[in-house]
Amino acid sequence: MATTACQPKTGEVQTVGPAEPAQRAATSFVHCVESEGGGCVTLDPKLGSWDAFALLHWLGAGSPTSILQALRRELEHHRDPYAVQNRFVNVTARYREPLRGAECSPESARPIAELLPRVVSHVQTRMKSLGLWRDEFEQLVNGLASEADDGLADGWLVHMTCFGDPYEIWVATAKEDERQVVVGMLTSLPAWLDGGPLVDEHVEGRIRNRSVSNTTTLGVIREGTVDTRWIPIPIEEF
Template sequence: MGLLVATSMAASGCTPNTGPAATVGPAEPARRAAQSFVHCVESEGGGCVARDPKQGSWDAFALLQWLGAGSPTSILQALRRELEHHRNPFAVQDRFVVVASRYREPLRGAECTPESATPIAELLPKAVSQVETRMQSLGLWRNDLEEVVGGLAEEAETGLADGWLVHMTCYGDPYEIWVATAKRDERQVVVGMLTSMPGWLGSGPLDDERVEGRIHSRTLGDSTTLGVVREGSVDTRWIPIPIEEF
């Protein structure tokens, strides 16, 4: 009897799992790449930025986003300089290094995690349409600018056709960032990042429910950062310090 039970248990332990295999969503490699990059920036800053030709494609997309959201005065004054900068791959990389270095301290301890990911191929037509509409309304849509926008869009599409824009939310300042990835040798690599996103590209303010939900989702003691303090949530009458009068 004991031998029969042991044999039965051994047989059941070796039974192969014939259930459906767990699948990974198409955005998961980009989300993981973004998370790894942020962890690296927390430690190494600009040292996490490696040379990649597709950084130029991301710079083209970022220029379109700037044309669609930047002030008309800054566009008129800086467009020529920005295009010259864009033609220099080392200058593009240096700018990315500067951004990563600047956000090393803010990201450290902010506990940023991927919240969503959008194919850049879906965002690019929105950016081009916004630029055209905006420049026409400002009276700046001329043949030369149309050629510039078309060239930037083509460059962005070529390098970022399989790329993603990963939206990451954080428990502390800066609260949210966007990390761009591109496909290289069957894997996703980070080629750029943004610290703000215009609403016409799908961004929106963090509402109270989402902010409060992120605060309450943490258990006491598992974080070294402060939560979000909403304006008006602290009664200054109960702060035990003298208030200076001027």
């Protein structure tokens, strides 16, 4: 009788992709938010790095008026680690109910180290076109970029798509020891960062499920005038 022997596998060994730990962390975090909301957020120094990235993202996408009126307040907020943590807690608490049953799963992931230079370049170009690019603003942008790079150099921005509201989210991770931890979340990404507008039915779904008053984040305009001692640019220039 002929005998058979175990044949060694000659194909390529399948390895875990570099983004997989970040995608798993993002998935676990979203599942946590569905049940615990803001309780999933812990105080971590790298939350500040993400807040720096988010501020740069806002400078590149926010309205000039909101930037002039809210930037000073946002920078004061950024200096307080507990305020930074509280902002993230509020975001996750607000999305606890919408994420339940939305069935979000990772679609792709991008290294934040690749995205950060694009954000900085866009902010520079935009601020120059608005006439805001002064020495002080350049120092601000470079400082935020350095802070973001310090904490997020090995992090990822995980794009998750969902069957229901909010339809898509971006979860930010940072490397901590040998694992990836979640440090932030976005619900939209501009076209210059390869994002895009929601289709009409998704916009309608968001409006039905969440009131506009509960979706504000960075740069909310409050009553008052621009502090010309801090940014000496008359608002009439815009």
